Amino acid sequence: MSGPAFGYCRAADAGDALIQGARPGAAFLAGGTDLMQLWKMGVATPDRVVDISRLPLSAVTADGSRLSIGALARLSDVAAHPLVSRDYPLIAQAILAGASGQIRNMATVGGNLLQRTRCPYFRTEDLACNKRMAGSGCGALAGQNRQSALFGASAACVATHVSDLAVALMALDARVEILGLGGPRRLGLSGFYRLPGDTPERETNLASGELITGVSVDSGDRFATRSTYLKVRDRASFEFAVVSVAAALQLEDGVIVDARLAAGGVAPMPWRLVRGEAALIGRRPDAPAFAAAGALAVEGAKPLAHNGFKIELLRRAVIRALETVTAQTAAAQTIGGDA
Amino acid sequence: MNPQSTPRWEAALKVTGQAVFPAEVQAEGLLHAVLVGAPIASGQVLSIDAAQARLTPGFADLVSYPEAEPLRASSVTALIREPVIYFPGQPVALVVAESLIAARAAAHAVRVTYEQQPAVSALDQVLDQAYAPAMAGRIPAASRRGDSETALADAYLVVRERYETAVNNHHPMEPHAVVCSWDGALVTVHTNTQAVFGTRAAIAHAFRMPLEDARVIARFLGGGFGCKGQLWWPWMMLAMLASRRTGRPVRLELTRAQLFTLAGRRQETVQDMALGFGVDGRLTAIEHHVLAQTSANAEYSDTTAGVSRWLYACPNVTTSHRLVRTNEPQPIPMRAPGVAPGTFALESALDEAAMRLGLDPVDLRARNYADHDQDAGRPWSSNNLLECYRVGAERFGWSRRPAPGTAIDGCWRIGWGMATTCYPAHRQPCRARVRLEADASLLVQCGTQDMGSGTYTVMGQMAAEALGVPMSRVTVELGDTLLPEGPFSGGSQVTASLSPAVAMATTALRGRLAAMAVADPESPLAGYKPEDLDFENGMIRARTSNVAEPLADLLARREPEGLEAEGSSDGPDREGQAFTGMGFGAVFVEVGVDPDLGETRVRRVCGAFAAGRILNPLLANSQYVGGLIGGIGMALHERTVTDRASGRILGDGFADYLIPTHADIPRFDIAMVEEHDPLLPGGVKGIGMLGTAGVQAAIANAVFHAVGKRVRHLPIRIEDLIGD
Amino acid sequence: MSDDGRIALSLTLNGQPLEVDVAPCDTLLDLLRDQLGLTGTKKGCDMGACGACTVLANGRRIKSCLALAAAYDGEAIITIEGIGTLEHPHPLQAAFIRHDALQCGYCTPGQILSGIALLEDKPRALAAISEGMSGNLCRCGAYPNIVAAIAELAGL
């Protein structure tokens, strides 16, 4: 049942947002697609929402080889933006694999990175959940945990992060632009998110009241022709990933010189598969290399009662994603694209 | 387009948003209601403290056990009269307030204390307490013909396997709602019920009032599928109590999450199947034993093993149903109740047998065709199953079925599978009124309601065709207890029940009109024989010449007030002993399975169905397709998950309880095999449920054909296909 | 914001200017259905997961159950009531009737608004329509006919 009534104000500018956001009980409202759900479920109980949706932070721009996306850019606009669809198809694909047309029209980039887990214990009032109510226990650990994490979990929390966009951004080493009352700062996406440890209620290193102003990616366009986002799910659309993989390769003279692999639905944050990546560098993009990457990608996975299948699924998804990337390259070659 | 394929009568209202569903009825001074649910799975309510709630702004009233106590005791009112908790989420009170938000805040402030008792949250926790109910749906729970034990011992081939199906929830897109208001002793209840008359009877019984004092209205229903019935009534009655106490109209709407607990579910099943075959592929024995969940407070069993009693010819058949009580929500019928899970087991096992016998699955089924109902020992009213196999196989291209595991499309392994479906033809007593206005427009009325299955249209059509009035001149009124009493919507029986009642009314009208015309010297038809007159295009026409008179002229002269007649039909009991009415069908399915990633997608479905006379092929096609899509959901997506520790349902929304989306929809080819059933009134059988069964097994069989994995439980998911 | 915490909004609703007060936590869906009596917009889940509440805001389809009304101040909202009438249905409404793209009709207004928005993107294949419409669930299973109706208008 929904949380108590809240007040509303609209931030006049970013500075105003910081001031309003600093008040206790305040919550930023961007697209509202996650916040409103959480409020209706009684999980989020803001006293006041600070509407930031109209702050002028929605531009998509390229500066040299840096792509910048405003935090309040709507997902559908980002996916459709020519800079993104041409040079960063991985981002566009990941966005379009998520949610539905209506939600992508509302949802923002910043909100997407900050959306909370879909762990059903978290989203059901009064069930044991350390993330929702510290110290109440983790219902999923010994309960239903098909969607729980294989990596990075703790005894306190085994929830997964479910954003599709964040997986693509993680593969591209994106950085999060942050504004606080003390000024701007910037965090790499992997430093932006936190593992649950003993404090699963804290999911990011964003301080309370800080605003995300945008995300940026440096020289990610070199993956433009060799990247893919693979989302495995029970039904064909409109479902969070069971497992997803973002893969991007850079080749020189037929040899992999840079490789990016990140996975979704398997960890408390978008999860870089660094060992899988390392297995690819210096090798030709062929089946043995992909098999090695797949095998290493799942090393260290810790299954629970119902999610063990995701280990094998992730291994295969990594291989499939890499195959798709190289098939694209082959296709590009046959139509005379760059090799 | 087939002339009978007239568009849905009420379609324009629905596409423009003008159709008013019960929750949307406007009422002056409306109060909003919210239910307070128990967090525990089993126990007693000790106290309800509303002091804080009463202080919240906008609070109007709270009703709970003491307020409901004066209602007459029955299975319907038990849950609101007795402070016993049987399942988590069970409402213990209802709060009404000036706005929904105020009602929620007040509900939050209600303090309830409980005495908690040990609970059973899963069927497998108390297997030793399984018991045999007397009835499974409408038939006895156990059956025995011949001696299946001996026959299995002697069989040339035995297939013995366990099949399981998950809990499903109905989830009509429109949640349950009521808007009710009292006027002295009279009450008007707008609610989306599948049974306006049953609802009225329950209200009259509970509130100790004459039937006439309660009016129940459901002009439109946003789907039902079995859940808009009696399980909703207790909560509806709480709202009615609050309305009576406050003297103001009250609206209660269930939330989507509450549809998982308060409105019923398809029960989980564990089915032990044993099939024995002779060398010739003929069934010599069937054993079908079903274990299923029921709730702690009520007993319900689907007719799950029924199909094994009647679908095929077999001399030795033993079936049984057993139940386990858990502190979970109450199961009730849902889309093809019993037949959907039952055919999953039977038709999967037959597929396994076909493999081992080296027979084509269609051939195996045809060999075991039952030329009469062996369970009841009487003939079918009609059974064109063999024709369904033939037509379905031909349209699907079954004879070109590739060798197992050989068809590939990119990453997808292609598999073909098929299964049989059937559903009993039900009927209920029904009355209908047909009124011909002086301007020769038609008003057709029956109190029964339209869940979305096309009752408005087919009823209008039946009357329009009989009286030769164009559909554009027809008005249909349904869903109101002030109208002539009609059946509840369930078991695909409404059309079959309506058909004879409307026919009776229109026959009477035709008779009176014809007699009037031939006896009227001012009519050009004067002197003709009534039996030589036809009704078409708003005219009465002599078959023997081209003399005709517009209906409106005749009426203006002779019946300026219009003319009306009522028709009625009985339930099936009188002739019910002599034969069995049943619809049959064959479903052919093509799936793609990605063997690496475990994803399964249905690509193509061909269903051939024989279900009596089809009144409107356009709508019938939609019904079959809708049923098949429901079956796809059951096969691949739908699964209600309970947390064993708390007994609570997890992921209680559409983001977690997956149903098919647009992107999951295959190509459909529906073949309606023509069937003249001389024995059933109007030759009509139900069709809605027929499409919902069979397809689950066809999909499982196709998955096996694609990748060689036999999945014996539903839904079939990624984890079932990527292991070794 | 007024003293009682209500917020004054000016919207263009179905082409007409509208001044209205809302509570801060009212969704656009609450405003339409409960306050304005525009019940053609349906509430199927209230959680963004079914699409029954789809409306157009400044020409884009959104789920009104997750849209905080106050945040849409100044926007142009179009609901099913503003799409066509019984006498003059929108071409997609007419196509829905012809293709029998509805059964119970509860998901229908949302399907139609979603379809109208999707048609603006000029889908070039049936699969693009199916994928693009997947945010709109239909429990009756009218899906193939819905896609057929949209495809007809897309010229497919």
Ligand SMILES: Cc1cc2nc3c(=O)[nH]c(=O)nc-3n(C[C@H](O)[C@H](O)[C@H](O)COP(=O)(O)OP(=O)(O)OC[C@H]3O[C@@H](n4cnc5c(N)ncnc54)[C@H](O)[C@@H]3O)c2cc1C
């Ligand atoms: C049915 C459904 C299906 C979905 N499926 C998918 C899917 O498949 N894949 C996927 O990735 N997502 C999916 N989503 C999630 C959706 O993408 C997110 O809800 C959305 O991206 C959140 O963005 P928003 O702008 O609406 O965030 P809001 O709800 O406005 O905000 C979310 C949180 O972020 C905070 N916040 C927002 N912006 C800022 C900022 N700039 N600075 C600081 N804090 C901020 C808010 O305070 C709030 O706590 C689905 C959602 C729904 C409802």
Ligand code: SF4
């Ligand atoms: S996994 Fe995390 S979110 Fe889920 S129940 Fe445990 S603590 Fe809560």
Ligand code: FES
């Ligand atoms: S009611 Fe808004 S998406 Fe379901």
Ligand code: FES
């Ligand atoms: S027509 Fe009933 S839900 Fe779509």
